[in-house]
Amino acid sequence: MVTLNDIAKMANVSKSTVSRYLNNGSVSQKTKEKLDKIVQETGYQPNAMAQSLKATKSSMVGVIIPRYDSPSTNQVLQGIDSVAYEKDIQLMITNANLDLERTKKNISLLQRQKVGAIILFATEIDDELANQIKSSKMPILLVGQKLENSPSFIYQDYEAGKIIAQHAIDKGHRKLLFVGVTESDYAVGVLRKKGFYDVAERNGASVEFIETGFSRSYSYEKALEFLPKTAATYIAAATDHIAIGISNASAELKISIPDELSLSGFGGYSVTQNVFPHITTVNYPFYKMGETVMKKVVQVLNQGTENIDDLTELQVDLNIQGSTNKI
Amino acid sequence: MVTLNDIAKMANVSKSTVSRYLNNGSVSQKTKEKLDKIVQETGYQPNAMAQSLKATKSSMVGVIIPRYDSPSTNQVLQGIDSVAYEKDIQLMITNANLDLERTKKNISLLQRQKVGAIILFATEIDDELANQIKSSKMPILLVGQKLENSPSFIYQDYEAGKIIAQHAIDKGHRKLLFVGVTESDYAVGVLRKKGFYDVAERNGASVEFIETGFSRSYSYEKALEFLPKTAATYIAAATDHIAIGISNASAELKISIPDELSLSGFGGYSVTQNVFPHITTVNYPFYKMGETVMKKVVQVLNQGTENIDDLTELQVDLNIQGSTNKI
DNA sequence: CCTCTTTTCGGAACCGGTTCCACTACATGA
DNA sequence: TCATGTAGTGGAACCGGTTCCGAAAAGAGG
Numbered sequence: 045m046v047t048l049n050d051i052a053k054m055a056n057v058s059k060s061t062v063s064r065y066l067n068n069g070s071v072s073q074k075t076k077e078k079l080d081k082i083v084q085e086t087g088y089q090p091n092a093m094a095q096s097l098k099a100t101k102s103s104m105v106g107v108i109i110p111r112y113d114s115p116s117t118n119q120v121l122q123g124i125d126s127v128a129y130e131k132d133i134q135l136m137i138t139n140a141n142l143d144l145e146r147t148k149k150n151i152s153l154l155q156r157q158k159v160g161a162i163i164l165f166a167t168e169i170d171d172e173l174a175n176q177i178k179s180s181k182m183p184i185l186l187v188g189q190k191l192e193n194s195p196s197f198i199y200q201d202y203e204a205g206k207i208i209a210q211h212a213i214d215k216g217h218r219k220l221l222f223v224g225v226t227e228s229d230y231a232v233g234v235l236r237k238k239g240f241y242d243v244a245e246r247n248g249a250s251v252e253f254i255e256t257g258f259s260r261s262y263s264y265e266k267a268l269e270f271l272p273k274t275a276a277t278y279i280a281a282a283t284d285h286i287a288i289g290i291s292n293a294s295a296e297l298k299i300s301i302p303d304e305l306s307l308s309g310f311g312g313y314s315v316t317q318n319v320f321p322h323i324t325t326v327n328y329p330f331y332k333m334g335e336t337v338m339k340k341v342v343q344v345l346n347q348g349t350e351n352i353d354d355l356t357e358l359q360v361d362l363n364i365q366g367s368t369n370k371i
Numbered sequence: 372m373v374t375l376n377d378i379a380k381m382a383n384v385s386k387s388t389v390s391r392y393l394n395n396g397s398v399s400q401k402t403k404e405k406l407d408k409i410v411q412e413t414g415y416q417p418n419a420m421a422q423s424l425k426a427t428k429s430s431m432v433g434v435i436i437p438r439y440d441s442p443s444t445n446q447v448l449q450g451i452d453s454v455a456y457e458k459d460i461q462l463m464i465t466n467a468n469l470d471l472e473r474t475k476k477n478i479s480l481l482q483r484q485k486v487g488a489i490i491l492f493a494t495e496i497d498d499e500l501a502n503q504i505k506s507s508k509m510p511i512l513l514v515g516q517k518l519e520n521s522p523s524f525i526y527q528d529y530e531a532g533k534i535i536a537q538h539a540i541d542k543g544h545r546k547l548l549f550v551g552v553t554e555s556d557y558a559v560g561v562l563r564k565k566g567f568y569d570v571a572e573r574n575g576a577s578v579e580f581i582e583t584g585f586s587r588s589y590s591y592e593k594a595l596e597f598l599p600k601t602a603a604t605y606i607a608a609a610t611d612h613i614a615i616g617i618s619n620a621s622a623e624l625k626i627s628i629p630d631e632l633s634l635s636g637f638g639g640y641s642v643t644q645n646v647f648p649h650i651t652t653v654n655y656p657f658y659k660m661g662e663t664v665m666k667k668v669v670q671v672l673n674q675g676t677e678n679i680d681d682l683t684e685l686q687v688d689l690n691i692q693g694s695t696n697k698i
Numbered sequence: 699c700c701t702c703t704t705t706t707c708g709g710a711a712c713c714g715g716t717t718c719c720a721c722t723a724c725a726t727g728a
Numbered sequence: 729t730c731a732t733g734t735a736g737t738g739g740a741a742c743c744g745g746t747t748c749c750g751a752a753a754a755g756a757g758g
Contacts, residue, residue, distance in 0.1 A: 045427075045508070047714055058738045063716055072736060092483040093429065094714035097420045098743050100372075112452065113445040121439040125466050129473075134480065137464040139452050146456075153461065156419040181372070260645065288645050295647040318587070318615050318645045320622040374744055385708045390746055399706060421744035425713050 046086045054082050066090065096158065104134045105341055106154035106162040110142050115313050116330050117165055120187065123334020124163065131342055133160075144168055148176055155182055161341045163187060167229075183349045185337055188231065190355055195344075197337050197356045201231045204326040204360045205239020208308055211324070211362055212278040213247045216371040217306065220244055221252045221276035223263070223286055232282055236310055240280055252276055256286060263289030271297055277305065277371050284309035284316050284325055291319045291367070302369035312363055321366030329358050373413045381409050393417065423485065431461045432668055433481035433489040437469050442640050443657050444492055447514065450661020451490065458669055460487075471495055475503055482509055488668045490514060494556075510676045512664055515558065517682055522671075524664050524683045528558045531653040531687045532566020535635055538651070538689055539605040540574045543698040544633065547571055548579045548603035550590070550613055559609050563637055567607055579603055583613060590616030598624055604633065604698050611636035611643050611652055618646050618694070629696035639690055648693030656685050 048066075052059045055078050065071045065079045082088075096102040105128065109117050121137070128135050136159060140147040147164070154162050162182060166189040169177075177184050177194055190196035212220055222240055227233040237253070244251045252274065256266045263286040271293055281287035287309030294301055301307050301321060309316055312327030336356065344352060375393075379386045382405050392398045392406045409415075423429040432455065436444050448464070455462050463486060467474040474491070481489050489509060493516040496504075504511050504521055517523035539547055549567050554560040564580075571578045579601065583593045590613040598620055608614035614636030621628055628634050628648060636643055639654030663683065671679060 048716095049714070059715080060717075060739080061737060064737085067716080070736065075736085089479060089483050091424070091485065091714050092480075093420045093424045093485060094743090095716080096743095097418070097424050097714080097745085098716050100743060102420065112448040113442065115440065118440040118445070121466075125439065125468070129468070135465070138462070139448075141452070141456070152416060153419075156416050158418065158420060260641075292645070292647045314587075315642065315645055318619070318642055319647075320619045375746095376744070386745080387709080387747075388707055391707085394746080397706065402706085418744050421713090422746080423713095424715085424744080425746050427713060 046088050051082055051086065051088055055079055101158045101160060104136045104159045106159040107135055107137045108140050108147060108150045108162065108164045109137060110140055110165050110167050112139060116311065119330035120334040123331040124338040127335050127338035142167065144170060144173065148173055151176055160345050161185065163337055163341065183344045185341060187333065187337055193354060195340065195352050195354060197333060199328050200357050200360050201235035202239040204310055205236040206243045207326055207362050208280050209240040209243035211368065212280065213249060215306065215368060217278035218249045219276045220249050221254065221274050221279045223254050223256055223279060223290065224282040225255065225258060236282055258283065258285065260285045260289040264292050267293035271299060279305060279307050281309050284311040284313045284323065287323050288315055288319060291323060301367050306368040308368055324365045324368040325363050326360050327363045328360055333358055373415050375417065378409055378413065378415055382406055428485045428487060431463045431486045433486040434462055434464045435467050435474060435477045435489065435491045436464060437467055437492050437494050439466060443638065446657035447661040450658040451665040454662050454665035469494065471497060471500065475500055478503055487672050488512065490664055490668065510671045512668060514660065514664055520681060522667065522679050522681060524660060526655050527684050527687050528562035529566040531637055532563040533570045534653055534689050535607050536567045536570035538695065539607065540576060542633065542695060544605035545576045546603045547576050548581065548601050548606045550581050550583055550606060550617065551609040552582065552585060563609055585610065585612065587612045587616040591620050594620035598626060606632060606634050608636045611638040611640045611650065614650050615642055615646060618650060628694050633695040635695055651692045651695040652690050653687050654690045655687055660685055
């Protein structure tokens with residue numbers, strides 16, 4: 045591997061001259077031409093680690109994702125990437141694999157790499173992690189969860205629940221079923237449900253509740269059981285994947301959507317377009333989330349962590365498709 | 372940020388002693404205890420860049436992915452990650468965003484970062500990129516494309532085409548339609564189709580061909596046109612997403628799958644489970660691909676690039692679901 | 699108590715860059 | 729002609745670690 049020192053020797057100049065040539069450029073025309081030629085021939089590329097070491101920090105930004113195959117995360121990543129690419133910031137993406145311990149390890153890994161900031165897609169935050177975040181000298185931005193005194197970026201989950209309930213009400217439904225998940229997931233399990241209940245009850249509708257898991261296949265099995273029994277005319281699934289499972293089950297049971305039953309999800313994943321009829325859902329602005337967070341990172345990199353809002357909420361909007369209809 | 376030097380001063384010992392304490396450990400009991408305490412209190416973590424600089428290489432492996440929201444890529448990544456995590460190798464994932472120029476830039480970026488090896492998910496390879504790969508002193512492993520004299524890992528696309536055709540023949544179909552993509556994509560556009568044709572024609576079946584694009588929605592539109600006209604009883608779509616588009620269109624047109632028409636895809640994505648009936652497909656071993664490539668990387672890291680096979684082909688297998696039936 | 703071996707430790711060089719400082723050479727203006 | 733300014737350059741220190749080498753200290757054996 046050819047180094048700056050090698051180049052300097054070949055050109056019979058000092059390291060500093062070569063470095064100056066590569067950076068600012070107070071170099072004479074003659075040496076510039078000489079170096080042009082040598083750098084060209086050798087294909088010299090500066091060692092990024094040596095540069096970062098001298099600068100005592102790297103030009104990278106760390107990202108901790110929960111897992112690779114999450115469509116929402118990937119859309120957020122696209123948004124992050126678009127801004128990062130534009131600003132010439134290199135991302136260092138690490139996978140926590142839905143493991144809290146691995147999340148903590150990844151934070152310290154990124155700290156050792158001296159990244160400029162960390163974007164953390166948090167699913168669960170325990171006390172230890174909260175402490176690690178708070179005591180970090182390196183700015184850590186949270187996506188999808190909020191934490192006191194840390195810049196957090198979340199979706200309007202409570203609002204989303206309200207929007208869907210209002211839609212059901214508007215379509216004339218009064219017997220509703222909310223198919224949700226465990227309350228240990230605050231955004232999905234608590235907020236969406238609460239928003240839904242609040243609007244439904246305010247309008248005098250009855251709401252049943254059934255708990256299922258996040259997987260499509262489990263929800264499908266569950267739906268095969270509860271669909272024949274329920275009196276509801278409108279089912280609000282807490283995620284699009286759950287909705288897909290229910291959609292599959294109703295196809296199997298020859299229950300027609302939307303004629304006999306209306307069905308909606310949350311998320312706005314493209315999977316809702318994969319079934320027919322397409323599923324009404326609440327669109328979450330994943331891509332925009334990425335852009336927003338990354339722009340904030342750029343700001344933090346330039347100005348430090350002062351004057352940064354603690355909480356940024358991104359708006360959601362209703363996406364009406366063929367799966368919901370008037371009663 | 373507390374450095375090794377700081378620790379040394381606090382403990383009244385030399386840098387080398389602290390370094391030895393952190394690594395091998397030929398250190399007396401007394402100083403060990405003293406350092407234990409100080410490291411504990413300060414939360415000292417060695418600077419990864421300084422370590423890499425000294426070692427003249429980092430302990431990372433670079434990965435270049437085509438884009439973030441590719442389900443197949445993400446499954447391969449999970450496989451790569453599982454091995455990397457086990458071997459304590461840090462991944463540096465970069466996004467080429469389906470851009471050839473960005474792919475080239477990413478390679479040189481990873482080279483400047485002195486990663487131990489690069490895993491490249493190649494879609495397209497032009498002469499310049501081929502040269503860049505060949506002239507790299509750093510091992511570059513290719514996934515999904517093959518290149519002479521470079522370790523390449525591919526799927527059995529030709530074989531997959533044969534398998535699907537054989538399945539159609541076995542089910543008694545003789546009027547076949549292959550819905551494919553442009554031949555500029557060698558694996559999907561050429562190999563799958565060729566395998567399909569070879570087996571079909573050997574068995575005296577007729578094969579129509581229609582070209583579409585990779586997107587589900589475009590294939591859906593196309594299918595609305597060609598489904599009413601075709602005489603085929605079996606449609607082989609060149610990807611699962613195309614198959615989903617066709618499935619949606621046939622639902623819209625009230626053409627019953629599999630009673631009136633059999634339909635299959637390629638890929639084995641979970642989306643084929645999202646529609647009802649589930650779609651027969653050829654499973655591609657994405658996760659295993661990741662494991663296989665990463666194991667090879669580990670080998671290359673340990674033994675260098677000698678005795679590495681140029682080409683590794685991973686087997687595919689038929690996954691029969693409800694969308695195909697006897698005629 | 700004195701050798702001999704082993705353990706423990708500090709000094710210095712090094713990895714590959716960047717940057718400050720001082721020095722030279724030459725041009726500019728008075 | 730001489731002071732002053734400026735572009736171009738090299739030397740040296742530094743970023744934060746690792747490692748080689750030799751010296752000092754500690755322990756073993758006679």
